[in-house]
Amino acid sequence: MAVSDTATMGTPSCTDPVALHEWYPISALVEITPGLVHRTQLLGGAISYTRTPGGSRPVVWPSGGEASGAEVDGLAVDHQLPVRVKFGYVWTTLGRPEHELFDIAECDEADRRIQNGGSIMVATSAPRAIENFLDMGHFPYVHTGILGAEPRTEVLEYDVEVTDEEILATRCLFFQPQAALSASDGQMTEYVYRVPHPYCVMLYKSVPTDASRMDVIALFCQPMTEERVRAHNFLCMVDAVNSDTALKRFQQLIFGQDKPILENQSPRRLPLDPRAETPIRADKSSISYRRWLSAKGLTYAVIPATAPSPTPAPTPAPTRSS
Amino acid sequence: MEPDPSTSWYPVARSDDLPLRHVFQGELLGRELAIWRADDGFVNVWENRCLHRGVRLSIGLNEGRELRCQYHGWRYANRTAGCTYIPAHPADAPARVICNVTFPAVERYGLVWTCDSPGGVAPGDGPPVLAALEAAAPLGLRNLPVNAEPSTVLDELAAYAFVPTGLLAQRTAHDRPVAGSATLGTEELGAEVSVTDRGHSWIELTARMGEAASRVVLFVQPVDSARSVVRGVLAGGADGADGADGAGVHSPERDQMAVLRHHHRELSRLRDAIEDRAARRPSPVPMTPRLQQVRLRPAESALEHDRRDGGRRTGLRVSVARRWDTADAIVAFELRQLDGLLPTPRPGAHIDVELPNGLVRQYSLVNGPGETDRYLIGVKREPASRGGSACLHDTVIVGDVLAISEPRNNFPLRRDSFRTILIAGGIGITPLLSMAQALHWSGHTYELHYFAQSAGHVAFTEILDSLGPDVTTHLGLDPSGTGSVLTRLLSDPEDGGHVYVCGPGPMLDATRNTATTAGWPDHAVHFEYFTNATEIDSSSSFEVELARSALTLPVPAGSSIMDVLRANGVAVASSCEQGACGTCLTAVIAGEPDHQDVYLNASERRAGDRMAICVSRSRSPRLVLDI
Structure with a gap:
């Protein structure tokens, strides 16, 4: 069963070593006010973060009694957690990862527009969000008129390569009425999907105005609990025309369409048993993703294949009497 | 003793919770339910x-007629919950086992009843039949969610106190706002209330006051271990004429409102007391209903195209309900x-029908979407009948039992x-009629052209x-007239674009040729022959190697590959067994087929x-098949 968020404040409930010894994004760096306490949750535990007075260095620590918005001197904080700054986000860990974070080569290109497209809380598990990001079949139904439209609903055969480090799905083709903000017409769009981290996924898609280059959009998931995630939408675009706000808004429009679907999925944790749900050929990348998680031995935010049959997590009823 | 939930019926919705084209979210014993009424009235x-x-x-x-999932547009049929279309793979029919979990449904006393019996088979005698509610049109009270254990709620409902309907009606008739008043309680009115009957999940109470009496039945829906919904039904409706020696006063809608208000207020008051007591007890563990696993074996595909079923089987028994x-x-x-x-x-599927004379014939289903309680076929009497159509026409009558196969779809419809x-010639209308209905009811654009000898030859006009x-x-x-229409x-x-054609051989050939000449690609022209009119030449002999079974078998002249495989215990799917239906299509790894x-x-x-x-046979001495 899910543990309630409040019951675990301050103490991480996660005992899964695979999930513990991993890096997680907690905030876009520019969204942290220097000198003030920000609070969030990671793997069931409460954590606090800030930037040092000059604004240069992020500091992250397991929450004590400090209130959100209180003043704090980052330099004076004890028990600091390890920190990395990458892709414009602050990453931390509750364990001791032996590996560094993955790379995205396109981030080094000079004309890239790099920003956080929005950090959005979703009442589901991180792997459900990742799997939705990997999925093309829902475009005509969930992103109607933008990323897909009836009757062009076919998901053509594509390739999936799996290594210990990552999953790579290539030759993913789908008809899209408006593939990006800079697109004016419907077109067959080609995607490449990459999963280099259990809770991070990115897609590469041809730039509507320059077929030789690829826009990169990623979803970096911060597992707040097993059934609650903060999804950081990372944008790394080639677009000389639209404003940052317009690009952000487009991404938030898309993710805003996914959110209610994700929050109506049951069970919320991703079932890894191949017989728990019904895959089709179009789900090749998600089948690979579930197997890959199983092979890693991940148990956090999933229902492992060996576990007894999952139960749906019904929306808790409002308790009138308490 | 706790009743067995899998054979006990509970109300889960009101009938009027299911307005046209709505899907209602219900819950029973910790399990969420999607409840919807199809246009034919069936409650799913x-x-x-x-x-x-x-x-x-x-x-x-x-x-x-179908319920469509918001996420990927999968369609599920009324009644059976079988998946009828997977948009990500338009060319493939979904496998038959792709079917949602259904529960039985019965409507009674204005409520929708079900039981926790996945699979939809209705156990026992159905929901309770209560004399009090059978007598006259009962009135459904407003349902009341209660945060307390269902068994406790049932026990505590014995304390429900209310005023007989007739009195409420009389008082409103004299413009005295009894029911609307917050101050005048049941005690003040002095009604005597007693439990007059009870079942495992319901309780019947009778209130008496002088000459007036009325009965109410309260059903408890166990939502979860600590949540219930009380669904009340008042015998005799708002006029109180329920046969319980009450003084009925016939009065208009205002009475009904007064009666509903009275019960709502009194039940809410009781609910607050029940919840207060429940809040002081430890909360029971939530129920954990078992989720069905999907009925696919590992590595099996959800698409029929990728699957291989066994041979021709007529395992279903049906009776002829109507013939015309x-x-x-x-x-x-x-x-x-x-x-x-x-x-x-x-759409596009056919069944094998085993006839009383032992012959097996294929007939396309004419069914539209959601018509899942029957199969509809059309049979043309063939002048040169080998005994199939003549047997059906001459000997099969209403009430006869026939053996049929499960439907098979080698003529699937892309959407x-x-x-x-859609182009139909004569009796070739049957599969195209099911396609036309599927496209029509899901709002796709299409055109159906039906070629027939005369108005009298047009089938299924309704x-x-x-x-x-x-x-x-x-x-x-005539053929040339048909040809020029086809050309146009x-x-x-x-x-x-896609073309689907079914009809007599010559017309089918003409359509395919016209399409090719006009520039339609092969993959956009779909057709189904009823029979293979070509003379089969089985004079060759060769060897087949079965790659997956590691078997090599000689195929002598006069025997088909299928005959040889079956004689050696290799199961292969088939239907028409004359090269028309495509059921036995097999992948060739090496060798040159003689189609x-x-x-x-x-x-x-x-x-x-x-x-x-x-x-089909082999032109090369050896043929390697992927079996």
């Missing part, structure tokens, strides 16, 4: 998750299963086309009429990577 109670990715079906679209002459020399048969549900029919042209202006009939054309219809090959079927088109024949093993 399904597990509230799409079996593809677990998305709630209660946020899906009730299209009247639908056109000259065409008889329609309505077949209903003896018990349980028939497998979900999909990803901007333009779909269905054609329901489709409206998308249907054109072409009557009494197919003159504009469109990217992403003698009419199922594959020219480019598929040239590719030589699949063959119909019921009639």
Whole structure:
């Protein structure tokens, strides 16, 4: 069963070593006010973060009694957690990862527009969000008129390569009425999907105005609990025309369409048993993703294949009497 | 003793919770339900998750005949919950086992009842039948959610106190606002209330006051271990004439409102007390209903195209519920299963029918979407009948029992086309009629052209009429007249357009040739032959190697590959066994097939990577098959 968020404040409930010894994004760096306490949750535990007075260095620590918005001197904080700054986000860990974070080569290109497209809380598990990001079949139904439209609903055969480090799905083709903000017409769009981290996924898609280059959009998931995630939408675009706000808004429009679907999925944790749900050929990348998680031995935010049959997590009823 | 929840009926919704095209979200014993009424009136109670990715079906679209999932557009049929279409793979029919979890449903006393019996088989005698509610039109009270254990709620409802309906009505008739008043309680009115009957999940109470008496039945829906819904039904409606020696006063809607208000206020008061006591007890552990696993074996595909079933089997028993002459020399048969549900029919599918004389014949299903309680076929009397159509026409009557196969779909309908042209000749209308209905009811654009000898030869006119202006009939054309209409219809090959044709051999050939000449690609022209009119040449002899079974078998002249495989214990799927239906198509790994079927088109024949093993043979001495 899910543990309630409040019951675990301050103490991480996660005992899964695979999930513990991993890096997680907690905030876009520019969204942290220097000198003030920000609070969030990671793997069931409460954590606090800030930037040092000059604004240069992020500091992250397991929450004590400090209130959100209180003043704090980052330099004076004890028990600091390890920190990395990458892709414009602050990453931390509750364990001791032996590996560094993955790379995205396109981030080094000079004309890239790099920003956080929005950090959005979703009442589901991180792997459900990742799997939705990997999925093309829902475009005509969930992103109607933008990323897909009836009757062009076919998901053509594509390739999936799996290594210990990552999953790579290539030759993913789908008809899209408006593939990006800079697109004016419907077109067959080609995607490449990459999963280099259990809770991070990115897609590469041809730039509507320059077929030789690829826009990169990623979803970096911060597992707040097993059934609650903060999804950081990372944008790394080639677009000389639209404003940052317009690009952000487009991404938030898309993710805003996914959110209610994700929050109506049951069970919320991703079932890894191949017989728990019904895959089709179009789900090749998600089948690979579930197997890959199983092979890693991940148990956090999933229902492992060996576990007894999952139960749906019904929306808790409002308790009138308490 | 706790009743067995799998055989106990509980109310889960009110009948009026299911307005046109709505999907209601219900819950029973910790399990969420999607409850919806189809346009034919049938109430569906399904597990509230799409079996593809677990998305709630209660946020899906009730299209009247099918429910469509919001996430990937998978369609599920009324009644059977069988998946009829997977948009990501338009060319493939979903496998038959792709079927949502259903529960039985009965409507009684204005409530929808079900029981926790996945699979939809209704146990026992159905919901309780209560004399009090049978007597006269009962009035449904407002349902009341209570946060307390269902068994406790039932016990505590024995304390429910209310005023007989007749008195409430009388008082409002004299403009004294009894029911609306917050100050005047039941005690002050002095009604005597007693429990007059009770069952495992309901309680009947009778209130008496002087001459007036009325009965109310309170049903407890166990939502979860600590949550209940009380659904009350008042005997005799708002006029109190329930036969319980009450003084009935006939009065208008205002009385009904007064009565509903009175019960709502009194029940709410009781609810608060029950919840207060429940809050002081430790909360019980929530229920954990078992989720059905999908019925696919590991590595099995959800698409029929990828699967291989066993041989020709006529394992379903149906009875002829109706037969009628639908056109000259065409008889329609309505077949209903003896018990349980028939497998979900999909557009373009056919069944094998085993006739009383032992012959097996294929007939396309005419069913529209959501018509899942029967199979409809049309049978034309063939002048040169080998005993199939004549037997059905002459000997099969209403009430007869026939053995049929599950439907098989070798003529699946794509629904990803901007333009779909359906062309039927004569009795070839049957599969195209099911396609036309599927396209019509899901709002796709299409055109159906029906070639027939005369108006008297047009079958299923009642269905054609329901489709409206998308249907054109072409009557009494000779072959050249038909040819020029076909040329006109197919003159504009469109990217992403698809043509489906079924009819007599010569017309089918003409349509295919016209389409090719006009520039339609092979893959956009779909056809189904009823029979293979070509003479089968089985004079060759060769060897087949079965790659997966590691078997090599000689095929002598006079025997088909299929005969040889079966004689050696290798199961292969088949239906028509004459090279027309495509059921036995098998992948060829090496060797050159000698195609003698009419199922594959020219480019598929040239590719030589699949063959119909019921009639086709080998040009090379050795053939390697992927079996």
